[in-house]
Amino acid sequence: MRLxxxxxxFLAFATLSVLALAGLAAWQQQSFRRGFLGYLDDVALDxxxxxxxRLANAYAEHGGWDFLRDRPDRFGxxxxxxxxxxxxxxxxxxxxxxxxxxPDDDRPxxxxxxxxxxxPPHGPPDLxxxxxxxxxxxxxIVGRPDVPADxxxxxxxxxxxxxxxxxxxxxxxxxDATDVAFARAQLRNALIAAVAMLALALLLAFxxxxxxxxxxxALAAGTxALAAGxxxxxxxxxxxxxxxxxxxxxxxxxxxxxxxxxxxxxxGADIAHELRTPLSVLRGExxxxxxxxxxxxxxxxxxxxxxxxRLGGLIEDLYQLSxxxxxxxxxxxxxxxxxxxxxxxxxxxxxxxxDAGLALESDIGAIPIRGDARRLAQLVxxxxxxxxxxxxxxxxxxxxxxxxxxxxxxxIEDTPPGVPADALPRLFDRLYRVESSRSRAAGGAGLGLAxxxxxxxxxxxxxxxxxxxxxxxxIVIELPRGDGA
Numbered sequence: 001m002r003l004x005x006x007x008x009x010f011l012a013f014a015t016l017s018v019l020a021l022a023g024l025a026a027w028q029q030q031s032f033r034r035g036f037l038g039y040l041d042d043v044a045l046d047x048x049x050x051x052x053x054r055l056a057n058a059y060a061e062h063g064g065w066d067f068l069r070d071r072p073d074r075f076g077x078x079x080x081x082x083x084x085x086x087x088x089x090x091x092x093x094x095x096x097x098x099x100x101x102x103p104d105d106d107r108p109x110x111x112x113x114x115x116x117x118x119x120p121p122h123g124p125p126d127l128x129x130x131x132x133x134x135x136x137x138x139x140x141i142v143g144r145p146d147v148p149a150d151x152x153x154x155x156x157x158x159x160x161x162x163x164x165x166x167x168x169x170x171x172x173x174x175x176d177a178t179d180v181a182f183a184r185a186q187l188r189n190a191l192i193a194a195v196a197m198l199a200l201a202l203l204l205a206f207x208x209x210x211x212x213x214x215x216x217x218a219l220a221a222g223t224x225a226l227a228a229g230x231x232x233x234x235x236x237x238x239x240x241x242x243x244x245x246x247x248x249x250x251x252x253x254x255x256x257x258x259x260x261x262x263x264x265x266x267x268g269a270d271i272a273h274e275l276r277t278p279l280s281v282l283r284g285e286x287x288x289x290x291x292x293x294x295x296x297x298x299x300x301x302x303x304x305x306x307x308x309x310r311l312g313g314l315i316e317d318l319y320q321l322s323x324x325x326x327x328x329x330x331x332x333x334x335x336x337x338x339x340x341x342x343x344x345x346x347x348x349x350x351x352x353x354x355d356a357g358l359a360l361e362s363d364i365g366a367i368p369i370r371g372d373a374r375r376l377a378q379l380v381x382x383x384x385x386x387x388x389x390x391x392x393x394x395x396x397x398x399x400x401x402x403x404x405x406x407x408x409x410x411x412i413e414d415t416p417p418g419v420p421a422d423a424l425p426r427l428f429d430r431l432y433r434v435e436s437s438r439s440r441a442a443g444g445a446g447l448g449l450a451x452x453x454x455x456x457x458x459x460x461x462x463x464x465x466x467x468x469x470x471x472x473x474x475i476v477i478e479l480p481r482g483d484g485a
Contacts, residue, residue, distance in 0.1 A: 013205030051079035075142045130169040215243040231258035278311040331372040338367035345380040357393025364401045367408040370482025379455045382448040387414040407481040413468035428453040
């Protein structure tokens with residue numbers, strides 16, 4: 001069975017929650033058990049404090065610990081009063097180091113009486129098997145032989161001087177019925193809390209998985225709409241995370257596709273219109289010649305040839321752009337001097353500019369870069385022809401070409417008319433013209449600047465249009481120096 005993404009996320013969150021809670025419960029129980037055993041040891045040490053006093057008095061009475069080495073059973077008698085005293089309570093008054101007498105109904109004969117043995121040692125059942133007495137040198141005197149040196153210890157002091165120590169072997173496990181019941185209650189409460197937290201975590205995991213996948217479902221639906229051609233589809237996801245940014249990118253993609261479709265439709269209509277104009281002129285003049293309305297004079301033939309050249313130039317520009325789009329436009333990169341290329345292009349444009357009533361101004365330096373000399377010459381020629389075609393006479397065209405730290409900077413600007421600010425971003429689009437100031441009567445099909453942009457981008461540079469201080473248009477081109485330049 002194939003699971004959906006939200007189901008996989010839910011299972012991942014659920015598994016993580018189960019493992020986290022199980023680990024937390026195990027750690028809590030282990031920590032509780034260790035802490036509880038330590039607590040029990042602390043309670044036991046507190047209960048042994050009176051016994052340390054009794055042992056100190058016995059030590060003073062006998063002048064040392066030899067009496068316990070000879071009579072190990074006395075050790076149980078000296079700590080025996082711990083058994084019946086409440087935890088944390090005070091010990092009974094010291095009474096010659098002997099335990100209190102048993103009840104009257106089964107009181108044995110007085111200890112030491114002939115024919116009657118002394119009662120067996122009987123310390124507290126939960127402490128005596130774990131106790132050992134050590135002298136000040138660390139040698140065991142009596143008690144459990146395997147008590148480790150780092151075991152909980154109660155020092156035995158006499159008149160401020162340490163004379164020995166009681167060591168209590170660590171309790172291996174909880175054995176007292178009350179303690180066991182308390183530990184089980186703690187475990188039961190921990191399990192109930194873990195189950196409740198797990199149920200809450202599963203609900204939150206389910207809601208979180210659905211919430212996380214909601215924009216994904218919207219993106220999937222939007223993608224299917226785009227594939228079906230519905231470029232007007234947008235996704236409204238008000239989120240600041242990666243999915244929100246993905247939705248913003250999707251909306252940007254949809255906008256770009258919609259604009260591309262509109263541009264393609266408009267471009268097709270513009271191409272048909274541009275091709276129809278010279279063809280209509282040619283058809284009209286040919287029909288006039290055929291009908292005898294117009295004589296086949298050299299002027300008539302020159303007009304026909306001009307329209308054919310215009311049509312051929314448009315077809316060539318379209319061909320160049322199609323090659324640029326396909327990445328098949330031929331480039332031969334080598335070390336060239338951009339300043340020399342610009343200077344040669346200006347020499348070719350001087351006569352045409354003078355005939356149009358325009359003055360050429362230039363400030364050109366040596367600019368070594370790596371590029372295609374033929375394409376760069378085409379770039380400069382197109383820009384100069386565009387400035388000449390759309391600048392009113394009398395006017396000026398100023399060209400500045402300088403080397404920069406990173407490459408080259410070429411600026412071409414002219415005098416009025418200018419270009420409206422809202423038209424500047426679209427100036428390099430194909431077949432785009434600003435009809436108010438740059439009309440079709442001036443010539444051109446609106447493909448020259450698009451070809452310029454393709455050449456600049458092929459060289460790794462950038463081109464932009466801005467208002468000129470001279471009152472017209474300012475074209476700025478920045479080209480990288482390139483390797484080996």
